[in-house]
Amino acid sequence: MRSMAKRAKTAQRMRLPSSRYNDLIHIATDLFARDGYERTPVRAISDAMGIESGSLYSHISSKEGLLYEIVIECADEFFRRSELARKSGGTAEQILRRLCHAHMSMFRDELAACQVYYDEWRKLNADHQEDVIAQRKRYEKIYRQTIADGIRDGSFGTIDPQWGTMVVLSALNWASVWYNPKGPLTAEHVADSMLDVIFPGLRAR
Amino acid sequence: MRSMAKRAKTAQRMRLPSSRYNDLIHIATDLFARDGYERTPVRAISDAMGIESGSLYSHISSKEGLLYEIVIECADEFFRRSELARKSGGTAEQILRRLCHAHMSMFRDELAACQVYYDEWRKLNADHQEDVIAQRKRYEKIYRQTIADGIRDGSFGTIDPQWGTMVVLSALNWASVWYNPKGPLTAEHVADSMLDVIFPGLRAR
DNA sequence: CCTACCGATCGGTAGG
DNA sequence: CCTACCGATCGGTAGG
Numbered sequence: 001m002r003s004m005a006k007r008a009k010t011a012q013r014m015r016l017p018s019s020r021y022n023d024l025i026h027i028a029t030d031l032f033a034r035d036g037y038e039r040t041p042v043r044a045i046s047d048a049m050g051i052e053s054g055s056l057y058s059h060i061s062s063k064e065g066l067l068y069e070i071v072i073e074c075a076d077e078f079f080r081r082s083e084l085a086r087k088s089g090g091t092a093e094q095i096l097r098r099l100c101h102a103h104m105s106m107f108r109d110e111l112a113a114c115q116v117y118y119d120e121w122r123k124l125n126a127d128h129q130e131d132v133i134a135q136r137k138r139y140e141k142i143y144r145q146t147i148a149d150g151i152r153d154g155s156f157g158t159i160d161p162q163w164g165t166m167v168v169l170s171a172l173n174w175a176s177v178w179y180n181p182k183g184p185l186t187a188e189h190v191a192d193s194m195l196d197v198i199f200p201g202l203r204a205r
Numbered sequence: 206m207r208s209m210a211k212r213a214k215t216a217q218r219m220r221l222p223s224s225r226y227n228d229l230i231h232i233a234t235d236l237f238a239r240d241g242y243e244r245t246p247v248r249a250i251s252d253a254m255g256i257e258s259g260s261l262y263s264h265i266s267s268k269e270g271l272l273y274e275i276v277i278e279c280a281d282e283f284f285r286r287s288e289l290a291r292k293s294g295g296t297a298e299q300i301l302r303r304l305c306h307a308h309m310s311m312f313r314d315e316l317a318a319c320q321v322y323y324d325e326w327r328k329l330n331a332d333h334q335e336d337v338i339a340q341r342k343r344y345e346k347i348y349r350q351t352i353a354d355g356i357r358d359g360s361f362g363t364i365d366p367q368w369g370t371m372v373v374l375s376a377l378n379w380a381s382v383w384y385n386p387k388g389p390l391t392a393e394h395v396a397d398s399m400l401d402v403i404f405p406g407l408r409a410r
Numbered sequence: 411c412c413t414a415c416c417g418a419t420c421g422g423t424a425g426g
Numbered sequence: 427c428c429t430a431c432c433g434a435t436c437g438g439t440a441g442g
Contacts, residue, residue, distance in 0.1 A: 036327070038243045042421060054423075055427045063421065122241070159402065167376050167402045174375035197364065197372045200405035247437060259439075260411045268437065412442085419436075426428085 024049060024059050029070050033112035037067055037120040067120060068128045074117040075135040078106055082142045092150030093199070096168075099143060100195055103172050104187035107179045114176050140165055147202070157205040164202055171198060229254060229264050234275050238317035242272055242325040272325060273333045279322040280340040283311055287347045297355030298404070301373075304348060305400060308377050309392035312384045319381050345370055352407070362410040369407055376403060 027048045031040045042063055046053040060066045085098035106114055121132050143165040150156035156164070171194050179190060232253045236245045247268055251258040265271045290303040311319055326337050348370040355361035361369070376399050384395060 036243075038241075039328075041419075043419095052428055053421085054429080054431095057422065058427065123244075163398060164402065166379055167399065170375050170379035171372050174371055193368060194372065196409070197369065197403065197406035200409045201402035204401070204405045246435075248435095257412055258437085259413080259415095262438065263411065414440090416439075417436105420434080421432105423432075424430090 021059055024056075024066075025070060025073075028066055029112045029116055032067065032070065032120060033115040037116070037123050064123075064125060064128070067116070068124055068131075070113060071117050071121050071124065071132055072128070072135070074106075074110060074113040075132055075139070077110065077113075078103070079135055079139050079142075081105060082139060086142050086146065091155055092146055092153055093155045095146050096143070096150065097191070097195060099146060100168065100172060100191040101188050103169070104175065104179075104191040107176050108181045108187040111176070111179070111181055118173065118176060140169070143168065150202070156202045159202050159204075167201075168194075168198055226264055229261075229271075230275060230278075233271055234317045234321055237272065237275065237325060238320040242321070242328050269328075269330060269333070272321070273329055273336075275318060276322050276326050276329065276337055277333070277340065279311075279315060279318040280337055280344070282315065282318075283308070284340055284344050284347075286310060287344060291347050291351065296360055297351055297358055298360045301348070301351050301355065302396070302400060304351060305373065305377060305396040306393050308374070309380065309384075309396040312381050313386045313392040316381070316384070316386055323378065323381060345374070348373065355407070361407045364407050364409075372406075373399075373403055 024045070028040075028045050031044055031048065035044075042056055043053045045066075046056045049056075081102040082099050085102040086095060088095070088098055090098075117132075121129065124132065144161045147156060147159065147161040147164045151159070151161070172191065175190055175194070179185070179187075181187075229250070233245075233250050236249055236253065240249075247261055248258045250271075251261045254261075286307040287304055290307040291300060293300070293303055295303075322337075326334065329337065349366045352361060352364065352366040352369045356364070356366070377396065380395055380399075384390070384392075386392075
């Protein structure tokens with residue numbers, strides 16, 4: 001309940017984005033991704049912004065709240081992109097491929113935020129963790145339903161949709177460890193290579 | 206170099222195991238797994254042992270050194286078990302299956318240590334991280350070679366061995382998040398279910 | 411293994 | 427957004 005209120009406040013802030021606040025989010029995201037949340041003193045963030053540590057608290061209410069903003073915004077963006085992919089139509093296999101492209105596109109566009117999401121979400125307080133888990137479950141549901149659709153229409157075999165979802169997502173998430181957006185491989189190529197290994201297993205009966 | 210010396214010292218300590226030292230390792234492993242390395246004060250460890258915090262330092266030289274002991278011992282045990290599986294003979298496909306069983310057996314027998322290994326190894330100092338990376342590379346090499354053998358003997362198709370290794374290991378490692386050694390699923394069953402999804406892709410040409 | 415204690419650092423606040 | 431500062435906690439040590 002409390003966290004729902006906070007999320008409404010967040011949405012409000014994003015309708016009236018302060019450029020200074022966006023700076024803060026990006027600076028903190030990069031520092032948290034590089035050094036970890038707990039190893040990043042608030043003074044490192046204020047230093048990078050060129051202000052005193054005390055002045056940070058006119059932008060944020062707590063360090064934990066700052067982490068929450070980064071993590072939940074990333075989880076929301078994963079969800080938004082997968083919703084778009086799901087609505088784009090085609091066979092279940094085509095949708096699943098587009099879902100994987102959307103997933104990899106997050107690593108291409110928001111790698112630091114993704115790393116903070118994956119590595120640091122457990123450091124949030126209980127209410128905030130609940131929000132993140134809820135959003136992740138909605139996200140995984142899109143995969144599960146797509147695979148279930150594919151079983152119904154004959155694209156896929158007798159795989160358990162939950163099991164298939166987790167094999168696909170854990171294989172994709174491994175890419176967040178090594179994928180370099182500035183390297184030679186496109187996000188689409190990585191997703192397709194992964195699916196070359198996994199699709200035969202999804203089709204097997 | 207320095208870290209090689211430390212590892213020799215570790216081996217020595219393990220030849221003369223003090224039961225008190227083993228208690229310490231197990232208590233710290235459980236606390237680090239549950240709360241995270243940085244959120245676990247040394248006082249939480251000494252409390253759980255029933256001694257004062259200062260007395261801990263007659264057993265360890267630093268908190269970081271304690272983390273290293275846990276992580277490198279886990280990485281070593283992963284390697285030892287996979288070496289046994291590799292030497293057990295049979296086709297490449299049989300060996301790969303046994304490698305996956307060995308991997309899952311670590312989650313069954315040493316889940317807390319595995320979680321500390323995966324979640325906290327980045328908090329080690331540079332020398333210690335190098336040791337861990339070196340051991341992980343030796344570990345992955347066993348998988349890579351097994352898949353390469355399987356391509357040569359016709360068990361597998363045209364998959365890139367490195368790519369196949371990472372798909373297999375990332376799918377297995379996902380199990381460390383949810384697998385419950387006391388639950389209904391055996392470690393072998395989980396590994397086999399995972400391989401049912403992945404083997405068809407490894408065989409595909 | 412204990413007592414007693416350290417210097418450093420932390421997130422956060424009051425008042426302007 | 428700054429100055430000045432806080433109470434708490436941290437990993438670790440000296441001397442026994």
